[in-house]
Amino acid sequence: MAIPATGRPPPEVGHHPPIPAHPLNYSNVLKSSPTIPVLSSPETANNGGNSSHCGTTSPMSISIPIKPIVYLHGEPTVRFEKKEVEVMIHQQELNLAVIGKFSHGWPEIGLLRTLIPKQCGLKAEVNIGLLCDRHVLIRCTIAEDYDTLMSRQTFEIKEKNKPYLMRTFKWDVTFNPEEETRFAYGWISFPGLPPHFHGESSLFSMAASVGKPISIDSATRNKTRPSSARVKVEVDLLKVHPKSVLIQVGEGAEITSTQQRIRYDFLPKYCTNRKLQGHDSIGCWKLNPELRPNKENPAVARGLTTAAGGEKNPTTEPPPNIHTPENTPAGISLPPEVPRKPTQFEIAAAKP
Numbered sequence: 001m002a003i004p005a006t007g008r009p010p011p012e013v014g015h016h017p018p019i020p021a022h023p024l025n026y027s028n029v030l031k032s033s034p035t036i037p038v039l040s041s042p043e044t045a046n047n048g049g050n051s052s053h054c055g056t057t058s059p060m061s062i063s064i065p066i067k068p069i070v071y072l073h074g075e076p077t078v079r080f081e082k083k084e085v086e087v088m089i090h091q092q093e094l095n096l097a098v099i100g101k102f103s104h105g106w107p108e109i110g111l112l113r114t115l116i117p118k119q120c121g122l123k124a125e126v127n128i129g130l131l132c133d134r135h136v137l138i139r140c141t142i143a144e145d146y147d148t149l150m151s152r153q154t155f156e157i158k159e160k161n162k163p164y165l166m167r168t169f170k171w172d173v174t175f176n177p178e179e180e181t182r183f184a185y186g187w188i189s190f191p192g193l194p195p196h197f198h199g200e201s202s203l204f205s206m207a208a209s210v211g212k213p214i215s216i217d218s219a220t221r222n223k224t225r226p227s228s229a230r231v232k233v234e235v236d237l238l239k240v241h242p243k244s245v246l247i248q249v250g251e252g253a254e255i256t257s258t259q260q261r262i263r264y265d266f267l268p269k270y271c272t273n274r275k276l277q278g279h280d281s282i283g284c285w286k287l288n289p290e291l292r293p294n295k296e297n298p299a300v301a302r303g304l305t306t307a308a309g310g311e312k313n314p315t316t317e318p319p320p321n322i323h324t325p326e327n328t329p330a331g332i333s334l335p336p337e338v339p340r341k342p343t344q345f346e347i348a349a350a351k352p
Contacts, residue, residue, distance in 0.1 A: 106157075179275035
């Protein structure tokens, strides 16, 4: 075995180099030692020490080497390869992870570990932990449970008859608690598609033009609705989604083409301004305050402002839902006025 330039024998596998007695931080120790140990899997060891992630090596058996600290514009930097990040995701059991986001309050995390599997209909064991404020991380162990959580936009988690609304989102490496992911599950249909194309492989081939195919619905699987086929897909809500897909059959010069329409049965909207699912920029209250419900805009509720924000004169322009002799349609009689007591504001205003 070759002796490294330091003149010291290489450390044993699984042991770090000794840390010097004088005060140094860990990054300096890594930089000063050219022999950072790498724990290899048995397959890698038989491969002559090649730590490539290719082949049939299980991600759980691959060890990520300790990275040296490099300085970029004076800032300490650690760099990982994309393949290494994929290995980390598998090792941390995040390939079937779901984010649960609570809108208004949530039970204690200990209760959620019992309530979520039971009330969401999960079949296998899940790992649930508090990720950050209002967000829990749910690590599923089977794809069926992952599909169950992602197939519905909202779940009602009840604790002592008190409901808590939980929305579910796909977890990915770009997770940011201030922004909701732009990826979501949706349903698309192929109306009028010939029945011989209703197989899963052919439907997945067509649905790939929209996003990542997940499953087909029970009516399509059981062949009870030959008029249309329905597929669940994972879509990027910011992309332009096609309205049709061209189906070609044949070889060489004898090819027939059919334009198949795509119908979007359910697809969540995404607001690029607030980075939220559920509405788009057109219906965003931040960009369009006049769209807020009257409950949150008392001026609109009292008829003092128009939808565009302009002022109204309440004496000459009463709200449209209040009938007066001037705006009552013909043929409708107004009920007699019921005498009422003046309010304290009216009494105060009448005083000299």
